[in-house]
Each structure stands twice: as structure tokens, then as C-alpha cells.
Amino acid sequence: TYIIGAACVDVLDRSCIEECPVDCIYEGERMLYIQPDECVDCGACEPVCPVEAIYYEDDLPESEEKFRTAATQLFSEIGSPGGACAFGPLKRDAAVVASL
Numbered sequence: 001t002y003i004i005g006a007a008c009v010d011v012l013d014r015s016c017i018e019e020c021p022v023d024c025i026y027e028g029e030r031m032l033y034i035q036p037d038e039c040v041d042c043g044a045c046e047p048v049c050p051v052e053a054i055y056y057e058d059d060l061p062e063s064e065e066k067f068r069t070a071a072t073q074l075f076s077e078i079g080s081p082g083g084a085c086a087f088g089p090l091k092r093d094a095a096v097v098a099s100l
């Protein structure tokens with residue numbers, strides 16, 4: 001999967017959403033989150049983010065590890081909705097992000 005990191009927080013540029021062929025980038029209150037089971041690793045989102053917030057999981061810097069955890073926690077509660085557009089905004093954040 002790919003993971004969205006700190007640079008997205010309170011920026012939410014949303015350019016990434018337009019690029020994702022499987023619509024697996026979900027909108028929280030303070031940042032966007034990639035559903036790890038729905039992401040097909042196409043990589044289309046990564047270059048379009050103007051603040052370079054998106055990483056392939058193996059390239060995630062140590063300092064951004066909490067955002068891997070954030071996505072895992074959030075989607076362990078929400079599951080795999082199967083499409084962010086139809087599902088709509090999550091209206092919440094992972095605890096680690098909400099408390100930043």
C-alpha cells in the first residue's frame with residue numbers, strides 16, 4: 001500500500017483523489033487516508049501531491065511511522081467500504097492525528 005504522512009495534515013490538497021483508479025483515498029477531518037486493503041499500489045497518487053505527503057510503504061521514513069499506524073487503526077474500525085466517493089467523508093480522524 002501507499003501511506004499519506006504528516007505533510008497532508010491540515011492541507012488536504014485532494015489532488016491525489018483525482019488520480020486513484022480504485023477510489024481508495026478517504027477524507028478525514030484533518031487529512032486523507034489510503035485504505036491499505038483497497039490500494040492496488042498503482043502509485044498514481046504519489047507524484048501529484050504538491051507537498052509530497054505520499055509514500056510507498058517500504059519507503060516510509062521512520063518519523064512517519066505513526067501515519068502507518070493511523071491508517072491501520074482507522075480502517076480496522078471502518079473496514080473496507082469499497083469506494084471513498086460513495087462512502088463520503090469519514091468526519092473523523094485516527095486518534096493519533098486528531099491529537100496532533
Ligand code: F3S
Binds near residue numbers: 004011016049050
Ligand atoms: Fe493530502 Fe497531498 Fe492528497 S496534501 S489530500 S496527500 S494531494
Ligand code: F3S
Binds near residue numbers: 002019020025034039
Ligand atoms: Fe490509489 Fe495511490 Fe493506491 S492512486 S491505488 S492510493 S497507490
